[in-house]
Amino acid sequence: MLQKTALFDSLQGKLTGDHVSRSRRSLGDLSNVFLNEEERLRMNPDQHVYEVEMHDSCGEVEGGLFFGVSHVHPGKVGDEYFMTKGHFHQKRNRAEYYWGISGEGLLLLMDEARVCRVEKVFPGSLHFIAGHIAHRLVNTGSSSLVVGACWPSDAGHDYESIQKDGFSIRVMEKNGEPVFVKQ
């Protein structure tokens, strides 16, 4: 009997079909993520910042894989570009792949000593995120940044350590260009 599958339109980065779940983060969900908290509180809390759709293939089991697509909208809070919350994996040694589908942005990669590297994200870019590395997407473009991801289904997400200490680099816009500001 033919199983129905999830369908991934790679050009649009849209995932439809069975076992597809969606989550959305709006400005109201992102307290103390951006530098300028006063500005964030002045903005519309329902403003969408990013959505994640994922193919929940097997549940959070050891040896499984998840596939996901993140859509980060263009925008800024003050001078700081829209970005994802960012996380380490609960199981620190779990790695992840990201790949650029559309738009342009940056991937922040920070180790547990808070040394942060930055990789450019563009259609076709492939990013290996090793274990023990926190990762955050930043949209520096004028259209949605769409990025695919594949990660072990037992990785889990540790948002707390990032919520507490953030990344050691912020990406701000200055004279129309991204600049890195050390924290």
Ligand SMILES: O=P(O)(O)OC[C@H]1O[C@H](O)[C@H](O)[C@@H](O)[C@@H]1O
């Ligand atoms: O999990 P966040 O830091 O909010 O970012 C969004 C991330 O969600 C998922 O967990 C996947 O890891 C990525 O596809 C995505 O980048």
Ligand SMILES: [Fe+2]
């Ligand atoms: Fe991850």
